[in-house]
Amino acid sequence: MTWVCDPETLFLAKSGDEEAKRLVVETNLGLVKSIALRFTGRGVELEDLIQIGTVGMLKAILGFDPDRECRFTTYAVPLIMGEIRRFLRDDGWIKISRETKTCAAKIFRFTEEYEKKNGASPTMETVCRETGLSEEKVVLALESGRPALSLYETDEETGFSPEKIIGEDNIEKASLSIALREVVDALPEEERRLIVLRYFKSLTQEQTARMLGMSQVKVSREEKRILGKLRRNFYSDET
């Protein structure tokens, strides 16, 4: 599939020619749709995603400088994606789960403080009572706070996410998860085990520490170090 955009039409569109703008948008609708398709399944309809993506397309039309050595589509893709992402952050089901994520953070904070003060973990009954959250909210919040190996999820505890390792711009590569898996598999046994437990099995640092027979502090340190290593390995594969 080729997305057509000749410099003249583009220039006219930039200058505000409505007809030209419409032509550019129409001929590039396939591009917007193909990008929008990647964001389905997050509680926002495809039609809405396409509309939002088209806004990004329009911004690209306005901002594009044909004199630069870059193809229009190369310029437009990040803008289309950025527009959709921004929408998903502020709307869609991310908003609903934001309350759940706040609950998860609240529970986590309370548990940490309690442990510091009392030297032991609270019971779930205590957590509910002291945070004022209902049992149902607590159960759901703790479940939602669990990172799956989704490239976009951020681990509640550490603030790390695979997206942050790889870098947002590279994340849309179709072969990304395969590349990531390859780089993980290439790690030495000890290190691979940690990443597998943390990011493929979604264990907490404490659980991982017990599985590997090391302290939680060490897991935290090692995790940071290995993620850094993964990032370097991932990029070096690219060149």
Next chain:
Amino acid sequence: MKEVLNSARVRFPAVSENESFARVVTAGFLMHLGVTPEILADLKTVVSEAVTNAIVHGYRGKDPKTSYILLELKYYSDRSLVISVTDRGRGIENIEKAMEPFFTTDREGERSGMGLPIMQAFTDSIRIVSKKGGTRVVMRKKLK
């Protein structure tokens, strides 16, 4: 003489969305039992692993919508907990081998072979009965 203070049986199809459902059911069951967040996380994890094994291995190649998994939870007066996960899938050929860390028969997939070692690490005991007609994993944990 110990008695059952609470129990639950949940039967659901072997679709992957139900991994999370099984975890939430387990969490709901445990909320009244004086468990800490760490124990809660551990037991949710073992249930996940057992359910995942049933879905990925037990029912591999089968239609998940008509393949069922049974999760049973029992809480006794001596503070012990018994969690069972049963499927009617293909069964485990070599249970001992299955317990080895990183051993996995899942050729193409995401699986890491850590399921059973994790289940063992986070419970007091685990008993597996498996034949060609299915597998039942029974895990015990004494709560403090």
